[in-house]
Amino acid sequence: MKKNRLEAFSDGVLAIIITIMVLDLKPPTDTVGLAGLKEVLPVFLSYVLSFIYVGIYWNNHHHMFHTAEYVTGGILWANLHSLFWLSLFPFTTAWVGENHLAPVPTGVYGFVLLMAAIAYYILQRVIIASQGSGSLLAAAVGKDCKGRISPVLYLIAIPLAFVSVWISIGLYVFVALMWLVPDRRIERVLPKPEEE
Amino acid sequence: MKKNRLEAFSDGVLAIIITIMVLDLKPPTDTVGLAGLKEVLPVFLSYVLSFIYVGIYWNNHHHMFHTAEYVTGGILWANLHSLFWLSLFPFTTAWVGENHLAPVPTGVYGFVLLMAAIAYYILQRVIIASQGSGSLLAAAVGKDCKGRISPVLYLIAIPLAFVSVWISIGLYVFVALMWLVPDRRIERVLPKPEEE
C-alpha cells in the first residue's frame, strides 16, 4: 500500500479540524462598543492554542510519514485512532472557550491532549516496527524526550485544573511552545534533496 | 479516466463526514460538576461508533481502488451513490445520540448502514464488471462473506429496535468489530511493493 492516500486523507481531516474550530467563534451580541471584542476573547484564545496544537500535529505527521515508504493495515488504524482524538479538539476548544475558568472543561481539554499524545506515540511505534531494524524514524526520534515529557505534563495538568485552571492552561501553553521549536531530528537523518 | 481525482474527491468527502460529526458534540450546559460529561456521553458514544464505521469504509475504499486502474462513468456514479449514504451518517449519528433509547432513530441509523452497505456492494460489482475476467478485485473479494452477512444483520437489527434498542446497537457494534479485523484479502492478491 502506498502512503499517498493516507497522507491525503489525514491532510483533509486535519485541515477540517483546524478550520471548523472557528465556527465556535460566534459574532458577539454586543456590537456597539468594543465590549463585543472582549466577549469573544476567551473563545479566540482557546482557538489560538488549539490551532497551534493542530499545526504541530500536522507538522510532525508530515515529517513522520516522510520517513515511511509503505503503509500497512496496522498503520492505517493507528493513524485513524490518532485522528479520532484530534477530531475532539473542536469540541473541547469550544467547551473551554465558552466557560472561561471552569475546571471540568479545562481538565477534559487536557485529557484529549493526553489521549492525542498517546495515540501519536502508538502510531510512531507502529511505523517504527513496520520499518524493522535500521528504521529511519527510530534514528530520527532517538530518545524522543519531547514525546515522553508531554504526556507526563498533561497528566499533571489535568488534576491541577481543580486547584487552578491557570496552572493547567499554563502547562498546555508550555508544551505547545516546547513543540513549536522546529523538530530538526527527522530533517537531520533524511538525505538532502539533492541526494534524493 | 484515471482514478486519482475520484480518490481525491472521495477522500475529501469521507474526511469531511468523519469530522463534521463532531459538530454535534455540543458543550454541555452543566459545567460545574462532572454531570456535564455524563450529558455528552450518549452523543460521544454514537460518534465513536460512526467514526469507526466511516474509518472502515475509507479503509475498504482505499483497498478496493488499489486494484482498479481506470474508472468509467458507471464507477463514478456508483461511487457517488455510495458517498451519498455515507454522507447521512452525521444526521443519523446526531439523531441517535440526542435521543438515547428511542427506537425510530435507532432503526433509521441501521437503515442508513444497510443502504451504505448495499451501495458499497454495487460499487464493488461495477468495478469487478469493468475489470472483466481475471479481475484482481474479484479474486481478492472471493466469496465476500462479510459483505454478504452485514446487510442481513442490519436487516435483523432494524425491526428489533422496536423491541429493544440495545439489541440493535449490539448488532451494529458487532458488524463494526467484524470489519475491524484488517481485510488482508486484497493485500494478498496484490504484488508486493518490491515487485511493483
Next chain:
Amino acid sequence: MKKNRLEAFSDGVLAIIITIMVLDLKPPTDTVGLAGLKEVLPVFLSYVLSFIYVGIYWNNHHHMFHTAEYVTGGILWANLHSLFWLSLFPFTTAWVGENHLAPVPTGVYGFVLLMAAIAYYILQRVIIASQGSGSLLAAAVGKDCKGRISPVLYLIAIPLAFVSVWISIGLYVFVALMWLVPDRRIERVLPKPEEE
C-alpha cells in the same frame, strides 16, 4: 501553470459543498412515532436533488479538465466564479427544504442553478479559447445541446414557481435526469488509456 492544484482545490470545495448540505438535516423534534421521519422528508428530498446536481457538476468538471493541460489566470478565475455559485447550493437547499411549497425559495433555488449553469458555460468557453483551434474540448462538446437547453429550462422554471412550485421542481428534476445520462462526448475524443 499545471492543472493539479486547480483540480485539488475544486475537488475540495465540491466535496465540502456536497457534505455540509447534510448539516441542514437536523434531528426532528418528534422522535416517538414515525412522524419525525415525515418532518425531515422535505429537507431530505431537497438534499437528494442538490447532491445529484453537485455530483453532476463534479463529474463534468472532472471530464472537462481531463482535456486541459495547462491553466491560465483566466481559467483560475472562471473556475472560482463557477465554484461561487455552486457554493450557494447549501443555502438554497436549506431554504427550499425548510419552506416546502413557498414560491420565493423555489425561484431562488432555480436562479442559483441558472447562474451556476452560466458560470460553467463561461468556464468551458475560456478553456476552449485557451486551447486554440484543434481544441479537444471544443470537439468533445460539439453543439452542447444540454448546456444550451438547461439555462432555458431554468429561466422558464423561475417565474413558474409563482404559479406552482411543483412545475418548477419538476423542471429542476428533469434537467438533473437529462445530465445523469453519462456524458460520453469527452470520453469519445480522448485517446484510450492504452494509447496515452
Next chain:
Amino acid sequence: MKKNRLEAFSDGVLAIIITIMVLDLKPPTDTVGLAGLKEVLPVFLSYVLSFIYVGIYWNNHHHMFHTAEYVTGGILWANLHSLFWLSLFPFTTAWVGENHLAPVPTGVYGFVLLMAAIAYYILQRVIIASQGSGSLLAAAVGKDCKGRISPVLYLIAIPLAFVSVWISIGLYVFVALMWLVPDRRIERVLPKPEEE
C-alpha cells in the same frame, strides 16, 4: 521536504474557509414575499467580498509556491500563520454581515485583512530567504507595489470605520479589485511549460 503536502493542506484549509462562510447565509425568516431576499442581502454581499479575498489568496499562494521547490520548517510555520488569519474570515464575514453598518465589526474585518496581508508578506520573505540569491520569487515580486500598498490602505480603513463604514468597505473593495487584475509577474519569470 517536498512541497506537495504543504500545498495539499493549504488547499484543503482554503477550500474549507471559502465554503463554510456560506453556513452564515441562513434561510430568512420571511418567505412569503421578496422581503426574505432583502433580509439576506447584507450577509450575501459580505460573503461575496470574502469569497473574492480568499480566491485572491488561493491564487497568489498557488503562484508563489510554483516558484518554490522545497519547503523548510520556517516556511511550514509561516504558512500556518498565514492560514490562521485567513481562517478568521468566516467569523469577521458573519459579524459584518449580521450588523450591517456597525463600526466595530467593520474595523475588525479590516484588522483581520491587515494581519492576513502581513502574514502573507512574511511568508513571501521566508520563501525568498530560503531560495537565496537568484530567487525566482524575488525576481517575480520585484518592488511588490500591491503587497506594500494593501496594508497601508487597510490601516487607513480601520479607524475610518468609526467615521463612516462605507468609506472602509469602499477601501476593502478597492484593494480586492486591485488584486483581481491577474498577477502576471510570476508567470513572466517562470519557464514556459514547453521548456520545463
